[in-house]
Amino acid sequence: MIEVKADALEASFEAVENAGLPPVRPMLAGGRPLGSAAFEGFLRAGSGGVEMKALSGASDAAGGYAVPEEIDARIDATLKAVSPIRAIANVVKVGSSGYRKLVASGGIASGWAAETAARTETATPTFNEVAPPSGDLYANPAASQAMLDDAAFDVEEWLAQEIAREFAAAEGSAFVNGNGTNKPRGFLATATAATGDAARAFGTLQYVASGAAGAFAANPEDKLIDLVQSLRAPYRQGASWVMNSATLARIRKFKTIDGAFLWAPSLAAGQPATLLGYPVVEAEDMPDIAANSLSIAFGNFKAGYLIAERGETQVLRDPYSNKPFVHFYATKRVGGMVSNSEAIKLLKFAAS
Structure with missing residues (x-):
């Protein structure tokens, strides 16, 4: 009797295999196919x-x-x-x-010399x-x-x-x-001096004084122009302004003598607004205007600031x-x- 039952069970398995059907397993709760998940x-x-x-x-x-x-x-x-x-x-x-x-x-x-001079x-x-x-x-x-x-x-x-x-x-x-x-060194934490590029030590940033402690002096647009022109021409290609929204709110109200705004809003989607022809980047970590504060930066950050990072996040x-x-x-x-x-x-x- 035992031998007969075993033969019947083996025959039932062979029938499933010959039919080419995949083995049936119950679906686990919350199961989903592998891949993107x-x-x-x-x-x-x-x-x-x-x-x-x-x-x-x-x-x-x-x-x-x-x-x-x-x-x-x-x-x-x-x-x-x-x-x-x-x-x-x-x-x-x-x-x-x-x-x-x-x-x-x-x-x-380089230098100049006569034809036969040393x-x-x-x-x-x-x-x-x-x-x-x-x-x-x-x-x-x-x-x-x-x-x-x-x-x-x-x-x-x-x-x-x-x-x-x-x-x-x-x-x-x-x-x-x-x-x-144990962290990056910010550009505002770098040493500063009022001297120009020819006399300033490497690694020291140049600053332009506004003319008044904690405020703009008369004709503030003049100081903004001085700041732009203090950056040599090769670096002005690709330069941008960096300031926070509070400082930007004050600058957006500045006008020239003929009543034109220094600020020019963006005329196309995806394009930044400009100040004196250069794009403005709002960085809320920049300090508010106060006595001796460095509240406005202008420069070519692609050439001036380096970020080094590992390629992947762990x-x-x-x-x-x-x-x-x-x-x-x-x-x-x-x-x-x-x-x-x-x-x-x-x-x-x-x-x-």
Whole structure:
């Protein structure tokens, strides 16, 4: 009797195989096909829900996974909108924290001589090393496990927005006012002097005094023109103004002698408004007008300010440290400093 039952069971399996039907398995609750949702599965369930091929690459020995390429693109786009210095500066991707750049200054001297006169040695350029200080920029947003279990919740979009908000606020402040200690050195934290390019030491920014402490002197448009002309012609191609909205509100009311506004609004979508023919960038981290404040910057930031960053953002999922919350620890190494002190000028609200 036992042998007969086994033969019948084997025959039933053969019938299923011969029919070419796939094995039937019950659908798990919340199951969805892998693919674009692979990273979301990792965020919801941990390492069991992700395939390595769906990621941009493995992390360092510290652990975690690199954010997928589509999330990195969203973060970069949001940063450009919130942190405007990134959009106008020179951004380079580096593979380590030890980035160095050489800047030649001084130029080559020349001279005149008679046909048979002796030729003396002329001056040669000098090299200056630029090494932007850097630090780990991080964000650590958290979400409850119950919220992550909600199938209608877009985890990737939420993660990108949270990281972008944290990174944009920190970057915007550091690129303007950072002290260079475990973070970028802002251009307003650089040494300043009133001397011109020919006599000023490398790495020192030139400022133009407004003529009054904490205010514009008479005929403020004259000082704005002086600031523009203090930047040499090669750098004025691609130059822009940088100030906060409070300073911009005062400047938008300035008029010339014949009653024309110095400010020119944008006439096309996507084009910035201009001041004296140059685009204006609003950076809320710039200081308000006060005594001895450096509230207005003008220059070619693509040539004058360097941002060095690692190419990828690292994300580590931590469901253990703060149960029942899941933390998404994101980190990115970013550095920055003034690379060419001749390319950026400042307006100082002082008598001299």
